[in-house]
Amino acid sequence: HSNRVMWFQDLFPPNVCPINAKANTFYGIMFDAGSTGTRIHIYTFVQKSPENLPELEGEIFESVKPGLSAYADQPEKGAETVKRLLDMAIDAVPPHLWKKTPVVLKATAGLRLLSEEKAQALLLEVKEVFEESPFLVPENSVSIMDGSYEGILAWITVNFLTGQLSGQNQHTVGTLDLGGASTQITFLPRFEETLKESPGDFLTSFEMFNSTYKLYTHSYLGFGLKAARLATLGALNMEAADGQMFRSSCLPKQLEAEWHFGGVKYRYGGNKEGETGFKPCYLEVLKVVKGKLHQPDEIRGSSFYAFSYYYDRAVDTNLIDYEQGGVLEVRDFERKAKEVCDNMERYNSASPFLCMDLTYITALLKEGFGFRDNTLLQSRPRSFIFPCAADTHKGRVDAIHKTFLIHKNFKGKYQQEKKNKKKQPLQG
Ligand SMILES: O=c1ccn([C@@H]2O[C@H](COP(=O)(O)OP(=O)(O)O)[C@@H](O)[C@H]2O)c(=O)[nH]1
């Protein structure tokens, strides 16, 4: 019987996943207010000794859909969804620690896309919910996270947890995050050329674990998967869609339906009489990405870690396994896109957007970022990097997740390079 216990211990050493809370336990509450959903992470840390950094002991996770931006016109209702999640923390954190437990909310692209007024109204209501709670509300606890910070955190998360930031031989891997409303690309440039050729605000340096990292990172607002659907339909940035019908060759011919995003209702459908299938769809999607993104030469040959909707769609189409994840080539997405788009009747049960999504991912990778067909993308489930994380959100990699874990080593604010280069007309 002891053997059976042993293999388990090797996988989950006791210092990584202890079962019982100890005396020096403290908590942190983090909300990830994404464009498609709001998530709460309740972290438990243990400080084993005063000279050591606190270690992450456990995490409780819950999420709700839609995201805050869906309540653009009802900020109080939006804040209600946050309150319901925060009630979980009341149960999870022992009462004597409430006052010491910080609660923070970071919003991403959904709120970035809203008008300043609507976004601020939502943040204000959330702030009120926090202040009415028994928890510690630090200054600036409710805010919109900067896009480059989002990219950097994802990069740190993946590279720190795969052990690439400690020790000598650091083989860091670049990260690709495809969210609902924005998408981020982040990597550590190896060539001087990349540093010279990149727009100044794409380069960020920060110090961590006594090393200085100068990363290439950018967040493209409006290039997340859901935003790209609207862009393809020609409906992005329409305040009121006025019952107008948006049609696309990427959708099943006979389809007519409604879709809510960012508090707006859209009607959409297939090309009843016209063309459908991969070719016309690719041309439609191409208009959304072509010439809109900066293409750093050096990424063509390197491999990346792709997650969020890259992972989701790869799992949906059996390109990779939900539990194990896997390694993909860019052309695998193209192959699947063709298969789905040219046989839309056969994929009836799946999302009507499957063809559009896969085609967009293909175009974004190839024509947007300029990846080669054979560029390797590693897409792993969350549980692969976070073996202790609860099963409830397998298949996710958290960009925001590790702020608490790394905050002691992440010195000061990241700094954006100040190169007085002329800004290129890029969105983000
Ligand atoms: O902790 C998380 C939260 C979200 N996601 C993924 O991110 C995508 C949704 O993007 P989001 O709502 O965060 O949009 P954003 O605001 O980042 O554009 C989905 O694929 C989620 O599975 C994730 O991998 N980890």
Ligand SMILES: [Ca+2]
């Ligand atoms: Ca996100």
